Amino acid sequence: MEFRDVIYSRRSVRKYSGQPVPDEILEEILQAGLAAPSAVNLQPWYFVAIQSREEREKFNAVMEQVGEKVRAELEERFPNHPDTVAESQRFIRSLGGAPVVILGFCYKEDYQNYEDDALESVSAAMENMLLTACSLGLGGCWLTAPIQTGLAPDIQRTYAPGKGRLVGVLSIGYAADGGGTSPKRKPGRYVIL
Numbered sequence: 786m787e788f789r790d791v792i793y794s795r796r797s798v799r800k801y802s803g804q805p806v807p808d809e810i811l812e813e814i815l816q817a818g819l820a821a822p823s824a825v826n827l828q829p830w831y832f833v834a835i836q837s838r839e840e841r842e843k844f845n846a847v848m849e850q851v852g853e854k855v856r857a858e859l860e861e862r863f864p865n866h867p868d869t870v871a872e873s874q875r876f877i878r879s880l881g882g883a884p885v886v887i888l889g890f891c892y893k894e895d896y897q898n899y900e901d902d903a904l905e906s907v908s909a910a911m912e913n914m915l916l917t918a919c920s921l922g923l924g925g926c927w928l929t930a931p932i933q934t935g936l937a938p939d940i941q942r943t944y945a946p947g948k949g950r951l952v953g954v955l956s957i958g959y960a961a962d963g964g965g966t967s968p969k970r971k972p973g974r975y976v977i978l
């Protein structure tokens with residue numbers, strides 16, 4: 786796929802077909818993350834890819850809790866759109882049946898002077914992964930709901946003790962029919978001087 790097509794066809798996929806992700810594809814996605822730029826070459830990332838059925842079931846139990854906790858926040862944000870609330874909550878609870886979930890941690894949290902830089906570096910790696918998934922015919926969605934709902938410390942303890950704080954979660958897989966659409970971009974968000 787042309788790079789430009791990847792950029793403009795990527796969208797958040799919240800519903801996945803049951804097709805598994807081959808190991809070599811998952812490796813390629815993870816490697817693309819490591820190829821990202823990082824502040825003063827910190828490479829401050831640590832990723833946990835959850836792929837086996839057993840591990841996914843275990844993580845889905847965590848996401849059930851996230852889904853419960855996020856409801857109030859969604860209701861506040863979308864008071865007139867109960868369908869949006871229900872759909873968002875459903876996705877968060879089930880991750881749309883994603884066959885792979887990648888947890889991104891900011892490994893170098895002890896670099897006090899570089900806290901923002903490290904966070905931005907991990908984010909760059911996560912975007913690389915989403916774009917690579919798209920270029921390979923897969924889709925994904927970035928989630929911070931587990932962090933917003935206060936479950937990050939539990940996830941850190943369980944999946945990556947000592948490896949820093951959870952920055953985000955990516956669901957990855959082949960999109961189910963349609964998969965979803967990307968919202969329109971807001972105008973006036975750049976200037977050329």
Ligand SMILES: Cc1cc2nc3c(=O)[nH]c(=O)nc-3n(C[C@H](O)[C@H](O)[C@H](O)COP(=O)(O)O)c2cc1C
Nearest residue numbers: 795796797873876926927928929930931966967968
């Ligand atoms: C930092 C970050 C956090 C996000 N958290 C969530 C989330 O918790 N749940 C969700 O459904 N989507 C989440 N998204 C996806 C956004 O809703 C999505 O990117 C946005 O609506 C634009 O749509 P698009 O990705 O299809 O272009 C997140 C995206 C980013 C970059």
